[in-house]
Amino acid sequence: MMKMEPVKLDKNDKELLQLMQDEFPLEERPWAILGEKLGLTEDEVVARVKKLSAEGVIRKLRTILDAQKLGSCSSTLMAMKVPEDKMEHVVSVVNEYMSVTRNYRREHDYNLWFTVTTCGGKNLGETVEEIKQRTGIPESDTIDLPTTHVFKIDVRFKFTDSGADGGESHG
Amino acid sequence: MDKDEIDQTILSITQDGIPLEKEPFEEIAKQVGISREEIITRLKRLRSIGIIKRLGVSVNQRKVGIVANAVVAWKVPEEQLEHVGTLLSSYTEVTHCYGRVTIPGKWEHNLFTVVHGYSRESVEAVAKKLSEACGVSDYLVMFSNGQYKRTSVKHPF
Numbered sequence: 001m002m003k004m005e006p007v008k009l010d011k012n013d014k015e016l017l018q019l020m021q022d023e024f025p026l027e028e029r030p031w032a033i034l035g036e037k038l039g040l041t042e043d044e045v046v047a048r049v050k051k052l053s054a055e056g057v058i059r060k061l062r063t064i065l066d067a068q069k070l071g072s073c074s075s076t077l078m079a080m081k082v083p084e085d086k087m088e089h090v091v092s093v094v095n096e097y098m099s100v101t102r103n104y105r106r107e108h109d110y111n112l113w114f115t116v117t118t119c120g121g122k123n124l125g126e127t128v129e130e131i132k133q134r135t136g137i138p139e140s141d142t143i144d145l146p147t148t149h150v151f152k153i154d155v156r157f158k159f160t161d162s163g164a165d166g167g168e169s170h171g
Numbered sequence: 172m173d174k175d176e177i178d179q180t181i182l183s184i185t186q187d188g189i190p191l192e193k194e195p196f197e198e199i200a201k202q203v204g205i206s207r208e209e210i211i212t213r214l215k216r217l218r219s220i221g222i223i224k225r226l227g228v229s230v231n232q233r234k235v236g237i238v239a240n241a242v243v244a245w246k247v248p249e250e251q252l253e254h255v256g257t258l259l260s261s262y263t264e265v266t267h268c269y270g271r272v273t274i275p276g277k278w279e280h281n282l283f284t285v286v287h288g289y290s291r292e293s294v295e296a297v298a299k300k301l302s303e304a305c306g307v308s309d310y311l312v313m314f315s316n317g318q319y320k321r322t323s324v325k326h327p328f
Contacts, residue, residue, distance in 0.1 A: 149270030
């Protein structure tokens with residue numbers, strides 16, 4: 001696993017992150033509104049936000065859309081047993097695909113796991129077959145697990161009170 | 172009408188990112204060519220009808236010390252899938268929860284969750300807590316030991 005020293009956050013940073021993540025104000029001067037809640041000026045908030053962005057803590061301010069409401073995407077999770085000497089090749093083939101949005105090595109016999117999502121009428125099955133062929137990993141060492149139910153996609157974390165997993169505050 | 176062409180333009184631009192500037196919606200307004208007030212009104216409407224699930228920052232959790240993540244895959248009796256999926260989704264430590272097909276004899280875990288934490292131990296403890304809560308004892312914890320790609324789905328408009 002990649003080692004990285006966590007960025008030091010003070011109380012205001014944590015509260016700001018929590019609000020920007022969960023309750024971003026859809027108003028003309030959003031930073032001023034966040035500042036009011038934290039006792040900071042608009043300019044102080046903007047400066048903090050730019051710093052958190054420069055440090056890589058904030059990836060982006062963006063809209064997250066509901067794929068099901070837009071009605072155009074289907075997805076699957078694939079896993080492969082990849083021999084160590086083929087890993088680099090397989091990863092480079094898999095990552096070429098725009099439709100692959102996540103690709104992780106995991107601690108399991110199936111050591112490579114990636115999601116394939118196609119939108120707007122593109123054929124998911126064809127993409128999956130093409131990836132299988134081009135990686136050269138045999139069918140017997142590959143699984144393809146299409147999504148049957150989407151129960152939750154909500155990539156948010158807790159920065160205040162207890163941590164995201166409660167790990168920091170109550171062990 | 173649930174969304175017109177201007178809405179689609181706004182969605183297309185804002186899913187890529189809203190500038191972290193002093194007046195972020197003014198920047199979007201300039202790009203779209205309508206007033207800032209209208210941008211905000213439209214974003215509010217798209218959020219209220221659920222096309223926008225969330226508007227906010229996404230955080231690189233690794234940078235704040237949340238460095239452990241695992242796929243926890245569960246073998247759930249089919250008739251309990253709906254219930255267990257809904258229950259596990261209610262935990263904040265679970266960011267993703269999907270039901271998936273099985274391949275008999277090859278892959279029989281049909282419910283997938285992603286669990287994040289500050290350490291392996293905390294992720295393992297969460298998995299145990301989830302297992303006790305849902306009554307499913309057959310589960311696999313597959314830690315990530317390398318991230319090769321992480322992008323977001325871009326919805327075509």
